[in-house]
Amino acid sequence: MNLSTSTALVTGANRGLGRALTAELLSRGATVYAAARNPDQVDLPGVKPIALDITDPASVTAATKATGDVTVLINNAGISTGGNLLTGDPDNIRRDMDTNFYGTLSVVRSFAPQIAANGGGAILNILSALSWFSFPELGAYCAAKSAQWSLTNSLRVQLADQGIRVAGLHVGGMDTDMTRDLDGPKSAPADVARLAADGLANGAYEIVADDISRQVQGGLAGGVTALYPQLP
Template structure:
């Protein structure tokens, strides 16, 4: 499908990568962009309509889907991350529950609500924002990594489930992005606009998966080898 003339719904779109998706969609000629946000702030950005949605609440998600029934491209971007001091510590359990509510169950809620909308509009596409953490579980991001691995598995199942309704599902894998989520980390970061552009190019070129950066590509390529990178990564953040 083409981004031009698409009606795009982006979750977690108040800032960071979500806002970059919304802005890039407009730049590429989207007819309308819905910015799904937990707490609308009243900002008026030409071409972008803020929609109140809490991806962890099924009723909120259903209401957003009913309000945005002309959507043809869904971007499941909403996500949270928490640093883990000790993967064997008690905070690992509660932290994992919190993260899974948004990153995994939230993706399911939104996909379930919007897939019928896309079908009624002829098919369309879904972009699920994943991570290099899908395959490389840094100890400080152990819970986040587990949620992204689960979301990857769901993405692969969803792709097959909606294929007959002419809906394409793209899994977007990327390393650290320059957003508020990573501002405290002194590491190389990717511009969120570049990530959005790569994802939209993948949709337009009919790809099922997009690996944005060099490290993510090397990591994925190593999975079938005797010594995948996650055994002995170059550095553990």
């Protein structure tokens, strides 16, 4: 698709990968709505800041009505509470699911008719290598991202005949606020944003952004023992 003639909406656009995605799309000539719970935090010149809390149905509806010309939707907004599925606060586990799964679904259900009415386009869901692999200490986030991956697979089939191509971006560690306390290799958000934009432009269904994600993806074919060799 031609991003220079597209109108994109990026959720969670005020920082991290969302900000980098917004900047990358702008650099390619797209018109961009930069969505955030507090649009005053959006500091990129040339964008259209818009209020959007993806966990609030009224906010999602208001953002949809305030636009009208969106052809590319990037579902970047998400959280990780660090919830352990066995010992964590159930409210935090629900927050992970409410944001990463139900929030993404709410935005897609609201904006997909708009994209279809504008002749079709694309939806990109920001997933994770942890869509495919689970760390128990981050079990709530992993479960929510796995559900979001399944959501992505369903939507790409359901929306194809409306001219909407649904893609998923899988990435491991990134140098963002969410991972500031984690060790290990971390990609620069600007590099991931560039790969994501290339994938959208080329019509990719799946964008695997780093070696960690590629390794985990390859391990899926090996079954449980390949992914979790520590099991007896």
